[in-house]
Amino acid sequence: MKKRNGMVLSLLLIFALVFGSFGWQSTSLAKMKTSTESPVTVIKWDNELQEMDGFGGSFAFHKGGSIMRLEEPVRTKILDLLFSQENGIGLSIVRSMIGDGGISDWGNEHYDGPTDTILPSPEEYVWENPDWDKEEFDQYQIWIMNEAKKRGVDTFLSTAWSAPAWMKQNSSVIDNGTAPNKLREDMYQEYADYLAAYVEGYKEHFDLDITHISPANEPDFSGGYSSSLWTPQELNTFVRDFMGPTFEERDIPADIVLGESVGFNEEFALPALNDPITNEYVDVVAAHAYTGLENGGTEPDPEAFHQTQELGKTIWQTEYMNQGSNKQTFEHNTITDGLRYANLIGNMFEETGANAYFWWWPAANNGADGSDLIRLVNDGSDRGIAPTENGQFRIFKRFYTFGNYSRFIQPGYQMIEADKHPAEDIMVTAYKDPQTDNFTIVAVNNSDQNQEITFDLEGFPGDAEAVIPYRTSASENLEKLDAVETNDNKFSMELRESSVTTFIPKQFELPALPDMKDVFSSYVAAENDGQSSGLQTMESKAGDKVITNVRDGSYIKYTNVNFADGSASGQADKRGILSMNATVAPIAGGTIEVRLDDPENGKVVGTMEVPRNGNPNDWKTVSTMIDTNSTDGANGFHDLYLVFTNDNHSNKKMFNVKEFQFSDEVIE
Structure with a gap:
């Protein structure tokens, strides 16, 4: 009986300690959340500036x-x-x-x-x-x-x-x-x-x-x-x-x-x-x-x-x-x-x-x-x-x-006051249509890190229950994103690194632009338009989403890529010169084939060799020149396939893939 009572007392003591500690920790977390809340830009509907x-x-x-x-x-x-x-x-x-x-x-x-x-x-x-x-x-x-x-x-x-x-x-x-x-x-x-x-x-x-x-x-x-x-x-x-x-x-x-x-x-x-x-x-x-x-x-x-x-x-x-x-x-x-x-x-x-x-x-x-x-x-x-x-x-x-x-600031709009720099490397400007209560907010993130910003819509009409973001980044071209709900005339959004994001009210949303990719964009592996079964997405130590579980014969796809005349730079002495670079973390190693229009029978216009026996957290760049001939090369519009192969067709994990970029030179 004494033993049981001792156990009960011990459990109560532990409970009290944990509870007390939990209470202290909760307070600390609350303070931490308050101290690390995202920077705020206040946008003032009634503070009108010039007409656009x-x-x-x-x-x-x-x-x-x-x-x-x-x-x-x-x-x-x-x-x-x-x-x-x-x-x-x-x-x-x-x-x-x-x-x-x-x-x-x-x-x-x-x-x-x-x-x-x-x-x-x-x-x-x-x-x-x-x-x-x-x-x-x-x-x-x-x-x-x-x-x-x-x-x-x-x-x-x-x-x-x-x-x-x-x-x-x-x-x-x-x-x-x-x-x-x-x-x-x-x-x-x-x-x-x-x-x-x-x-x-x-x-x-x-x-x-x-x-x-x-x-x-x-x-x-x-x-x-x-x-x-x-x-x-x-x-x-x-x-x-x-x-x-x-x-x-x-x-x-x-x-x-x-x-x-x-x-x-x-x-x-x-x-x-x-x-x-x-x-x-x-x-x-x-x-x-x-x-x-x-x-x-x-x-x-x-x-x-x-x-x-x-x-x-x-x-x-x-x-x-x-x-x-x-x-x-x-x-x-x-x-x-x-x-x-x-x-x-x-x-x-x-x-x-x-x-x-x-x-x-x-x-x-x-x-x-x-x-x-x-x-x-x-x-x-x-x-x-x-x-x-x-x-x-x-x-x-x-x-x-x-x-x-x-696209979003038409004649007759008025610029309105906004906290232009809510955080370092962030620029925010805002505009409204006084006739319709439509509005446009443009946020530029000049840093190489994602940054969350809160937008406080002071005095805005009450029917803006959500906003639609349209983003241009290294990998996106005025991409229409999912709606972001507002709460008490505020909303928060993580601005992608090196990007420009425009927000307009959901009730005034515009359609996505026709899907066209280009050689001036980067191609994030985890944001592809289609992939073979078995590929997985994980987050790297740096916080990037990457493609893993790459095996022989697997691939990822990007649709409607505009190679135009196959040039990275349009100057006369650079016409037809185009390369592609891949950011990879080698494991067993292998090959990346750059194919057009079909993962199996499409024309191979470039090949990148990934080193063998590497560290899956050690990122490297591999490169290839691209065949841009006007008959069957990377010329005009094509679907782009990155096909992963190895010599012995083994089922070993070959490498992890972060992104692909075009360039006008091969990176050694």
Whole structure:
């Protein structure tokens, strides 16, 4: 009896100790949870900032023709990818070039100019000539504007690179070195009438409403293509005394855009802004972003548009791209480049109050990947204007990160206040549609670690019960993810490393974009589109999901991979050069076959040898060059299979697999 009582007392003592310890531990865990709660960004519905005018791009220098010449269904696919909010990134502004006619040294030489002018000589406008070929006139730009209209675009900016040659001091639309590359002062009124007639004529003859017009593209640049120099004071004089009054007298509906200098600042519009007469005529202050950016080209000077902001004027960034040979590399088409532009766009909106952001050529056939969001591949022929399009295209990561904004922020939205940096390397900006209560939150994770962030939707309408994330990362292209429920107008989400995630309310969800993969993405083994039986997924020591239990004959599959012309880098000397790297942890070792379209009978376009007798936690990189021949190689669209084999067909575990990446070189 005493023994039993002793046991009971011992059990009670143990219970008390455990209970007491449990109580202490619970308190500690509660404190730990509180101290490690995810960082919070508070987004304030009622703290309204600038109105958004949208996102755009240019099709100057015949680039609309690059799309127009494509055969169906590729032509429609490209147009939808650019302008459709349902099936693409929803661009909402088209920037066109006011044609200068291309006559160099008036009456003597001919320069293959970018497009037709409405006034090729002082005598008459083209539509006054009975022999005028309306169908051929400026056909590429007119076609692309009409295609954009069909997809909901109603904002059209037309910019003059140069006046016609006969109005210029050097009788040329380019810098020919004979005289200043400038408009003659005695032609200021002629030029103002010319710009007014352009707006009137495009409405009358093509039913196109030019909503915005800019008299000078890059007035601080003079070169071997259409260009014209202006000083800031000359622009002020021209708009104040000629263009503004002419537009007012003729009731021209287009808003006047001024500036468009090479650098992102208000310098070339400042005299006009400070002139009380000119100021009334100027609607938009615009600039390009080729200079004036800091921190690797992602941060503008917050004071760059100080006077513009003081006056409450609209600010547009109307041209930028990856310029220079050092930017025409494989890396500048990957998520590294995509993150750069995601940061730049958000910073421009938040720091300078910009209302619109433009890419240079959204889609084009040219010789430099960095100029485009979508590169239309050509056949290398010489047509005088550009080589012939072959129907293939390359979509870069910046297309998708640009789309993380442009697809979900439409004209009329307002930027609203958000805690921009709730954690290191995180950037959050937010926007709302005051008409519908739709909203858009864009979160950029610049770190190499996943980070959970809580979004506190202060003052938001109460019917946002869930949000839909759309994510672009190294392995995802505006991927539509599962809905995230809100609780008390808050939600939390782990932002994937090196990613851009856009959140919109579930009641306004948009469909997933058409599934297209590319050579600029990484391929996470555990996120494949299909795999053979027996393969397993586990978490590595570093927290990554990896494929294990790899045996002879097993495989994983990725659907609809766009190899285009099989190039990692589109430069002429790199065409057709493509490699693949695999991150593996060897066990018994073996071979990875890169096959197209079928795991057993598909063409083998590369082979990677995995070392034998390794450590399953010791990750290595193995590589192979890829056969990209246009007959049966990795060229165009294919399903991609990674097939795992060994020499003796044994059933041993061969290796673990983390991910695959394309490149333009083999990693030794």
